[in-house]
Amino acid sequence: MGSKTTLQSHVSEEDNNDSMATAQTPTIPLLTPYKMGNFNLSHRVVLAPLTRQRSYGNVPQPHAILYYSQRTSNGGLLMTEATGVSDTAQGYPETPGIWTKEQVEAWKPIVDAVHAKGGVFFCQIWHVGRVSNSDFQPNGQAPISCTDKPLAPQIRRNGIDVAQFTPPRRLRTDEIPGIVNDFRLAARNAMEAGFDGVEIHGANGYLIDQFLKDQVNDRTDKYGGSLENRCRFALEIVEAIVDEIGADKVGIRLSPFADYMESGDSNPNALGLHMVQSLNKYGILYCHVIEPRMKLAYKVFECSDSLLPMRKAFNGTFIAVGGYSREDGNKAVAENRADLVAYGRLFLANPDLPKRFELNAPLNKYNRDTFYTPDPVLGYTDYPFLETA
Numbered sequence: 237m238g239s240k241t242t243l244q245s246h247v248s249e250e251d252n253n254d255s256m257a258t259a260q261t262p263t264i265p266l267l268t269p270y271k272m273g274n275f276n277l278s279h280r281v282v283l284a285p286l287t288r289q290r291s292y293g294n295v296p297q298p299h300a301i302l303y304y305s306q307r308t309s310n311g312g313l314l315m316t317e318a319t320g321v322s323d324t325a326q327g328y329p330e331t332p333g334i335w336t337k338e339q340v341e342a343w344k345p346i347v348d349a350v351h352a353k354g355g356v357f358f359c360q361i362w363h364v365g366r367v368s369n370s371d372f373q374p375n376g377q378a379p380i381s382c383t384d385k386p387l388a389p390q391i392r393r394n395g396i397d398v399a400q401f402t403p404p405r406r407l408r409t410d411e412i413p414g415i416v417n418d419f420r421l422a423a424r425n426a427m428e429a430g431f432d433g434v435e436i437h438g439a440n441g442y443l444i445d446q447f448l449k450d451q452v453n454d455r456t457d458k459y460g461g462s463l464e465n466r467c468r469f470a471l472e473i474v475e476a477i478v479d480e481i482g483a484d485k486v487g488i489r490l491s492p493f494a495d496y497m498e499s500g501d502s503n504p505n506a507l508g509l510h511m512v513q514s515l516n517k518y519g520i521l522y523c524h525v526i527e528p529r530m531k532l533a534y535k536v537f538e539c540s541d542s543l544l545p546m547r548k549a550f551n552g553t554f555i556a557v558g559g560y561s562r563e564d565g566n567k568a569v570a571e572n573r574a575d576l577v578a579y580g581r582l583f584l585a586n587p588d589l590p591k592r593f594e595l596n597a598p599l600n601k602y603n604r605d606t607f608y609t610p611d612p613v614l615g616y617t618d619y620p621f622l623e624t625a
């Protein structure tokens with residue numbers, strides 16, 4: 237599906253021609269074009285999904301137009317922040333949804349603004365599962381999960397607040413098709429809002445990841461136990477969405493190696509491999525995987541595990557993310573370890589990140605204090621562009 241690139245293809249014919257070589261700066265691997273299915277991307281620097289907690293009442297707000305369009309380049313790929321599939325999907329204040337007509341309408345001008353600048357825009361669809369408490373749930377009910385095992389309270393990233401989680405209610409087997417259907421409807425709504433496709437959020441300890449990981453999933457029905465059974469929920473969602481909108485518009489995010497929200501697995505290599513081999517049967521567009529070195533959120537640990545076996549086994553476009561700099565993003569593309577590289581914190585703080593990479597310009601530093609401030613709307617849209625830096 238995707239065109240795999242090797243180092244040779246970044247050294248253009250012209251680089252061997254003296255007259256051209258003096259006239260042109262050689263293109264760095266990250267800034268070479270790439271054909272992802274039907275999408276002609278002009279470069280490989282992807283905006284990673286970034287939750288910003290400023291979609292009041294779960295409705296995207298007009299200020300998101302500025303945030304996303306600032307980060308749009310012609311032929312660049314962007315993912316939205318995680319976006320809830322239903323009224324049971326929330327676990328954080330003021331995160332957007334895509335299950336009501338009002339939410340779909342609110343996304344439209346944001347999508348239009350990205351398209352007006354030539355961007356390719358995927359909506360990351362999400363259910364938090366047990367990473368929630370009853371305050372976020374309809375009628376104050378317990379959050380749902382594959383399990384009834386509770387999460388321990390956690391210090392939030394501001395280092396002060398403590399997130400409390402209500403013990404979840406284990407979904408009955410006969411309820412699971414309903415949740416799969418929520419994902420299907422969310423994907424349909426995303427297309428109605430004008431998105432180019434959806435990214436299924438199967439990472440970071442949220443509902444799908446809770447089913448995937450043996451540290452969390454303690455079910456004894458067909459959704460628990462063996463690797464095949466633990467992957468069943470994720471793959472039923474993939475199948476439902478592929479049937480609804482077409483495989484060429486479907487991506488998935490996975491983090492087999494990560495332990496976020498007490499969601500470790502005893503054999504992440506086998507889990508990752510089984511998932512990509514199963515995904516091949518559906519022919520989905522891309523797989524977006526978090527590096528093993530990001531075992532804990534936002535902290536890089538060097539480790540011997542690698543995404544290479546998953547990359548080699550997957551037939552579609554492979555996107556890597558997690559702790560990438562300009563230099564090692566270039567290396568990953570040049571060595572064919574990834575087709576595209578997603579950037580979270582660097583893109584957050586540098587709206588013109590592809591341009592800065594092109595010029596090897598200095599980068600703005602991100603300000604952690606404004607990652608999750610719902611009001612006033614600070615951070616994200618006030619980082620300077622290169623010209624004004």
Ligand SMILES: Cc1cc2nc3c(=O)[nH]c(=O)nc-3n(C[C@H](O)[C@H](O)[C@H](O)COP(=O)(O)O)c2cc1C
Nearest residue numbers: 284285286287317318557558559560579580581607
């Ligand atoms: C403020 C913030 C919000 C994030 N929100 C999401 C999200 O909504 N969905 C998701 O899959 N990952 C989310 N992440 C993880 C990033 O997409 C990315 O995987 C992570 O930051 C590691 O990449 P980086 O080293 O380039 O920042 C978030 C990260 C940050 C810093």
